Amino acid sequence: MRRFFTAPRRTAATALMLAAMAAPAFAQGQAAGPGANEIRIGNTVPYTGPASAYGVIGKVMAAYFDKVNAEGGIRGRKINFISYDDAYNPTKTMEATRKLVEEDNVLFILASLGTNTSQAVHPYLNAKKIPQLFVASGATMWDQPREFPWTMGFLPSYQTEAHIYSQYILENHPRSKIAVLYQDDGFGKDYLKGLKDGLGGKIPIVAEAPYKVTDTTIDAQIAKLKASGADIFMQFTTPKFATMAIKRNAELGWKPVHFLASVSESVSAVMAPAGMENAEGIMSAMYRVEGEDAQAAGPAAFREWSAFMERYVPSVSKSNGQAVYGYLNSKLIIEVLKNCGDDFSRENVMKQARSIKGLQLPMMVPGIQINTSLYDHATIEQMRMMRFTNGHWQFFGPVRSGVDAGTVSESFKTLFKYGTATKRDLANQLNANTVSLMTGSFGSTYAQVGADLASVLDNGTNLRILPVMGRGSVQAVSDILLLRGVDAGIVRKDTLSYLDRKDFAKDIRNQFVYVAKMFNEEMHVLAPKTITSMRDLDGKTVVVDLPDSSTFVTAINVFDRLGIRPHLIYQEPRLAVDMLRKGEVDAIVAIEGKPLQWLNQIQDRNLHLVPVEYAKPLQEEYLPSKLSSADYPNLIADGASVETVAAEAVLASYNWAPNSDRYRRLALLVDTMFDKVGQLQRPPFHPKWKEMAPRATVSGWTRFKAAQEWLDRNMPLPPGVSSASSAAPSAPVVAPIAAPAAQDPLYREFLEWRASRAKASSNR
Secondary structure, three states, X not given: OOOOOOOOOHHHHHHHHHHHOOOOOOOOOOOOOOOOOEEEEEEEEOOOOOOHHHHHHHHHHHXXXXXXXXXXXXXXXXXXXXXXEOOOOHHHHHHHHHHHHHOOOOOEEEOOEOHHHHHHHHHHHHHHOOOEEEEEOOOHHHOOOOOOOOEEEOOOOHHHHHHHHHHHHHHHOOXXXXXXXXXXXXXXXXXXXXXXXXXXXXXXXEEEEEEOOOOOOOHHHHHHHHHOOOOEEEEEOOHHHHHHHHHHHHHHOOOOEEEEOHHHOOHHHHHHHHOHHHHOOOEEEEOEOOOOOHHHHOHHHHHHHHHHHHHHOOOOOOOOHHHHHHHHHHHHHHHHHHOOOOOOOHHHHHHHHOOOOOEOOOOEOOOOOEOOEOOEOOOOOEEEEEEEEOOEEEEEEEEEEOOOHHHHOHHHHHHHHHOOOOXXXXXXXXXXXXXXXXXXOOOOHHHHHHHHHHHHHOOOOOOEEEEEOOOOHHHHHHHHHHOOOOOEEEEEHHHHHHHHHHOOOOOHHHHEEEEEEEEEEEEEEEEEOOOOOHHHHOOOEEEOOOOOOXXXXXXXXXXXXXXXXXXXXXXXXXXXXXXXXXXXXXXXXXEEOOOOHHHHOOXXXXXXXXXXXXXXXXXXXXXXXXXXXXXXXXXXXXXXXXXXXXXXXXXEEEOOOOOOHHHHHHHHHHHHHHHOHHHHOOOOOOXXXXXOEOOOOOOOOOEOHHHHHHHHHXXXXXXXXXXXXXXXXXXXXXOOEOOOHHHOHHHHHHXXXXXXXXXXXXXX
């Protein structure tokens, strides 16, 4: 059976390994739920298969938890370590991980080994909100706290390590030429990217030679790199190919300054088979010390390590680097669990894992600290250079950080690249994928939505969103049509209809397209309590925002349709509150997504929100809605609500020709935004994102062709359902799966209103 637990005695470790070496079968039936006196930890590691050497990690971790249990556990709780063999197969990893979560009820997954294997369960664990802690892989994907907040790596990332090599080269070999041998997959490309980013073009890479893991020889690659004239050889390879490259270099007599990826630093697995004399002088970097290097570890740390290995896992050599790794990972999770106090919820475990400050673990290189935060899931970001001398590795130089704080700034990166690129090339690269988006005035819903898009969609030179502060829907329409460089904008549906009806813009229905229905914006009418209905505003003085704003158009349209003729004042609503208090105006109209920040700050018992009846003249262009006490506790009594109407905001654009560059850029925005709607609909982004309905149509207007194509590919309609019939009023859709229209609060309000109207008609 592949399922096992640690126990407080050493015999459990022996039983564990007997289970680990058994055939990969799983326990039948569902395990009992965890008891109050235990902490269940899940793990997958290859005890069999091509990467079975890494099974030592699971063995050492199980033994360390035996030690912890023998010493009393964590606050009286024993650690129940459940480790399954995945044979380094992503399919088996998924199967085993589901069992750990859904049957074994583990608290979290710890130190599962491998990039592809861990990536296979990455989305699943995050969707389930199961901590995926200290993944045994150096891929950069484990440090993505925004997209995957429940995942953390352990190793320095491959890019971090490559940055450290680039630092050393820039300092010591500034006039060199570099050749790179790398594995043609995510592993090798991560290293290569890190090297290029770190060098910043200051030292040329004159030759690159990839290899496939299925290749039987790399002689051609080595020949190409030697012929390039490079005097530095960067080897981003796994152990098998590292050995081949070192031997081939010796055979060819090529003796460049040689750097080796840390994953291949094993003396027994790489250096000895390649020939100790051939490996002499090779450099690498490391975060941990060798298991038999008492001097580097320090007397106290080495004594503790040696005593543990000799008592709990005497069958494993202390010189095995994987044993040191398992030891460090175990000690780290114990620190996390100790910091949990009595709260062993998944949320608190994750909180403590991302709250590590200045932690130094024994058997790590002295001076290297572990620091994590809500925004930094890279557990180790420091290493120290080492050189292979007289048959073993020797550290030299300072502890180096692979992270330059300045490099997190895309603008700094751009300026850094400026020194190595022509102005024209750089300008073309930056402008090629930049989309300018017209939003609204400061503090408006449009402005916040534009800022959200920039926060989520910006991806360096691949896509950049440039929100432009505007004055509202009318100006946005004008800017999209006339202003050079504006690609798209947030406009209100009734603005387009008003312009079309009044014939202010010639042939506007053919010039404009919409990308998607974005959200609804509620009509707020603030007035003294003497104003009880919209009819009371006939002949009164009413503030309707600036003449280019969205509120301006909607307000005059609503008044016109209701036959109300107020005297209009053109002032920003938030700046007109004192005028209202002094009696200089009779009401303020603001039409934006609730809740409005400035409106929530009003505490005046003489003021209230005037109800807006969903009268028949408004039903063609608007939707029924409500403002609640939860939205405006200072203006609406607890549990009460005020009826109003809502206007629809859409993301719109000029109708660019499909073969144009402007069309391509807008299509890039569409693809990226639709893919990330789910992320935008979660805090801390504006709550109005929850109303976004990619599938909803805007009657009378044409959808942008690339947007329609994306929907047809990713959100196809059921057979027999037309686009028009799918667009229930304001029915929101959470990409990529459509939600039933009845789940939309605004749509439910519409149904309630329609039912009440039908009931009233039947009673007449």
